[in-house]
Amino acid sequence: MTTNCSSSTACPANSSEEELQRGLEEHGNLELVFTVVSVLMVGLITFSLGCSVDIRKLCSHIRRPWGIAVGLLCQFGLMPLTAYLLAICFSLKSIQAVAVLIMGCCPGGTISNIFTLWVDGDMDLSICMTACSTVAALGMMPLCLYVYSRSWSLEQDLTIPYQSIGITLVVLTIPVAFGVYVNYRWPKQSTIILKIGAVVGGALLVVSAVTGVVLSKGVWNSDVTLFIISFIFPLIGHLAGFLLALLTRQSWQRCRTISLETGAQNIQMCVSMLQLSFRDEQLMQMFYFPLAYGLFQLVYGFLIIAAYQTYKRRLKNKHRNDPDCVAEACLESKTTFSKERGAFLEVKEETTAVLEPQCSGVDCD
Numbered sequence: 001m002t003t004n005c006s007s008s009t010a011c012p013a014n015s016s017e018e019e020l021q022r023g024l025e026e027h028g029n030l031e032l033v034f035t036v037v038s039v040l041m042v043g044l045i046t047f048s049l050g051c052s053v054d055i056r057k058l059c060s061h062i063r064r065p066w067g068i069a070v071g072l073l074c075q076f077g078l079m080p081l082t083a084y085l086l087a088i089c090f091s092l093k094s095i096q097a098v099a100v101l102i103m104g105c106c107p108g109g110t111i112s113n114i115f116t117l118w119v120d121g122d123m124d125l126s127i128c129m130t131a132c133s134t135v136a137a138l139g140m141m142p143l144c145l146y147v148y149s150r151s152w153s154l155e156q157d158l159t160i161p162y163q164s165i166g167i168t169l170v171v172l173t174i175p176v177a178f179g180v181y182v183n184y185r186w187p188k189q190s191t192i193i194l195k196i197g198a199v200v201g202g203a204l205l206v207v208s209a210v211t212g213v214v215l216s217k218g219v220w221n222s223d224v225t226l227f228i229i230s231f232i233f234p235l236i237g238h239l240a241g242f243l244l245a246l247l248t249r250q251s252w253q254r255c256r257t258i259s260l261e262t263g264a265q266n267i268q269m270c271v272s273m274l275q276l277s278f279r280d281e282q283l284m285q286m287f288y289f290p291l292a293y294g295l296f297q298l299v300y301g302f303l304i305i306a307a308y309q310t311y312k313r314r315l316k317n318k319h320r321n322d323p324d325c326v327a328e329a330c331l332e333s334k335t336t337f338s339k340e341r342g343a344f345l346e347v348k349e350e351t352t353a354v355l356e357p358q359c360s361g362v363d364c365d
Contacts (some may be wrong), residue, residue, distance in 0.1 A: 044112060044197065052285075061125055067129075071133070075133045078244065087100050097152050097156065103289065107130070108262075109267065111297070122254050134165060228287070241261065241263060265297070270293075
């Protein structure tokens with residue numbers, strides 16, 4: 001004797017359909033929220049960050065793009081390889097492995113520029129890296145996905161979000177260009193704009209994190225393996241980027257910058273590619289991974305900022321309480337930057353520019 005489940009909400013098939021429908025509605029809400037937040041964040045913050053860019057330093061990075069080259073190697077060398085190894089080590093299903101791989105092949109996001117500002121990193125290098133990685137993604141994303149995705153069989157071809165890449169590049173470069181112009185014409189006003197942008201950027205990041213936690217209830221009930229990978233993946237990116245920059249003898253300022261640029265990926269671009277490449281039923285199995293990755297990259301970014309600001313504050317207090325320490329620190333900074341001046345792939349003009357404010361008010365000779 002069989003039961004007709006066509007009109008019963010208790011039927012497993014109907015329950016599954018309703019659950020899928022609710023999931024798709026939540027997915028639509030998440031997409032709308034993060035799209036709005038991304039547009040606001042990119043539009044408002046990149047303009048203020050552009051106010052910190054010095055045209056001369058920007059041109060020096062373009063003429064001698066060693067820091068950019070190291071960053072691109074981290075972005076499209078280390079991150080895709082890390083994603084592939086994580087998928088193999090955790091024995092992920094094909095559809096889950098591709099989601100992790102797509103995240104690893106995405107370029108850097110604007111969030112890394114905000115973090116770089118708060119840790120006194122090289123803003124000129126950070127913005128150059130974000131722009132260059134976005135341009136390079138036009139060719140490197142298809143190449144990396146072709147090389148690494150061959151280990152898994154997929155029913156459909158992956159679609160590269162060229163439109164999303166183009167929009168990201170335009171939204172990044174135009175506000176930054178205006179910011180650079182404002183900094184060139186009105187340097188005092190640009191300092192105020194930069195401070196306001198830092199506060200607004202921090203507020204938007206907090207709102208983004210809280211909104212993601214509230215709306216992504218399903219992420220905590222999803223596959224535990226993907227949750228673990230989303231926890232360790234950005235951390236590996238930060239550490240690998242820092243170590244590679246250190247091995248290539250970049251300055252400490254550049255090491256911090258490259259580390260943050262490597263671990264912080266463009267979440268919106270990953271979501272766009274998943275939407276273009278997979279059906280709704282498949283999308284529900286992988287959508288929460290980029291969301292969880294985004295939340296953890298925010299957590300790691302805030303932890304790095306907190307650690308750096310705590311160290312910086314303690315160092316200032318030490319110098320304030322011990323006058324002799326100021327002269328000693330000044331001499332030490334001069335020695336350090338003198339060594340960096342002759343280091344591999346280091347720019348002399350940047351070293352001199354950093355050295356001068358370190359010794360203000362103290363006779364370093």
